[in-house]
Amino acid sequence: MKRAISFFIAVFLFAFMSRVYSQDLTGDDIVKKVNDLINVEAAYMKAKMTITTTSGAKRTFIYKSWSKDKGEKALMRYLEPSRVKGQAILMLNNADDIWMYFPRTGRVRKLATHAKKQKMMDSDFSYEDMGSGETFIEDFNAKRLKDDKYKGEDCYKVELIRKKDADVSYSRLIMWVRKSDFVPLLIEYYDENNPEILIKRLYQENIRVVDGIPTAFKIIMKNEIGNSSTEIELIEVKYDIQISDGMFTERSLKK
Secondary structure (H helix, E strand, C coil), rough: CCHHHHHHHHHHHHHHHHHHHHHHHHHHHHHHHHHHHHHEEEEEEEEEEEEEEECCCCCEEEEEEEEECCEEEEEEEEEEHHCCCCCCCEEEEECEEEEECCCCCCCEEECCCHHHHHHHCCCEHHHHHHHHHCCHHCCCCCECCCEEEEEEEEEEEEEEEECCCCCCCCCEEEEECCCCCCEEEEEEEECCCCCCCCEEEEEEEEEEECCCCCEECCCCCCCCCCCCHHHEEEEEEEEECCCCCCHHCCCCHCC
């Protein structure tokens, strides 16, 4: 009987301490944990990207990607369809520097600095979205809002407001962060010049644990202005890997 009572006391104390810890977290604390979760040391992925245009037409791409140094370096190489096979994108310095390789011409082209705000392959993701690195911490101030639920999940709700001199495409973001593992299940993006205009939403679904890291196997970016959407479905993912720095060079794009 004493053992049973001790067990229930332990469960109660754990629940109580978890609640206290949850209440003590600031917006900055929550965003730091999100940042640590999504910016892994190294990653390899194979994925299918499906773009649905405003007219309802669909385009599908299969690609592989590698990243290193918490997303500071990233490489994407397209496998399908045949018209883009071999085409590659290299992003360094968290997408501040971008190169593209076109196999049909054998040429590498460096994009202008402002290109990071442009759509990647005419999708609803910008290069900035794909290679943002530490942007949540460096470019925004975080404010914890009232806790909320999203699809039945207990979530922290956090508002990120762009810092005065930050060169980012969004005036603010609002995140619903799952309390159990700090996965951002929903992110709302607001217009660069008008913080009242919602321009797109990011949904993360089908969360699985890979190499100890909670990972969304389905990611959807929905454009609320143009009524288009882009869905990324992971086919393969690995984190426990070693990647050479030599992969992230202009020369490697042609391989």
